[in-house]
Amino acid sequence: MPTAAGPVLPVVLKHATKRKSASAQIREGAIEVTLPKHWLPSFQKKVTQDLCDRLQRQFQTDWQLVQKDQGPLISFDNPQRLTDWVTQLNQETLQVPLNGVRIGSSKYSRLAQMNTKTCWMTISRYCLDRVPESALRYLVIHELAHLKVPNHSPAFWSEVKAFVPHLRHQRRLIAAIHRIRLYEEATQSRLCLSQPPIEPPPSLSFKKPTPKPQKKKSLFRQLFLFGFD
Ligand SMILES: [Zn+2]
Secondary structure, eight states: OOOOOOOOOOEEEEEESSOSSOEEEEETTEEEEEEETTSOHHHHHHHHHHHHHHHHHHHHHHHHHHHSOOSOEEOOOOHHHHHHHHHHHHHHTTOOOOOEEEEEOOTTSOSEEEETTTTEEEEEGGGSSSEEHHHHHHHHHHHHHTTTOSSOSHHHHHHHHTTOTTHHHHHHHHHHHHHHHHHHHHHHHHHHHTSOOOOOOTTOOOOOOOOOOOOOOOHHHHHHHTOOO
């Protein structure tokens, strides 16, 4: 059965004076495009369209992959439960000298990382929320294997492959989960922010802010708002 298409990401445009090239990324639930200010509007429009198309396609691929049945899902928000699960997996597989596991909360950090000096593993909380067990297993084994081989050399991958069937698929899946969970959280907080503000109690009075003069929108911004066709 085909999976339903995912939401279309909103686009945020930024202009930079010192930039020589354009870039785009998915951030806070939107596609953020940064363009050199000196480019002609028609060229900015074309580049923006190309970059957005590529990221929308990538987001749709992630979305569809995450919606498919990928086997049992698990979640961890308790570091002790996660440590127990990882410790058992380590005993069943690589048996490396792991010291501990922590849950990372940064939005901009990697999916997971291993400190090879302290032997502590950090896993992003965006990879621990309704994640297919097989994909989390891959992520943990990847990090454990860094205690045997610190870099991503062929020797490292053969350590991982020995315990992870369908390695490429699991790799794609965990990366997609990470991006989709970040998107979901950003969308959720945007919805919360758009709620009407709480009314102050009647005894308090606030000075009404003077309205700011409306800035004239640039031609490109107007074109963008009305679409490119
Ligand atoms: Zn690695």
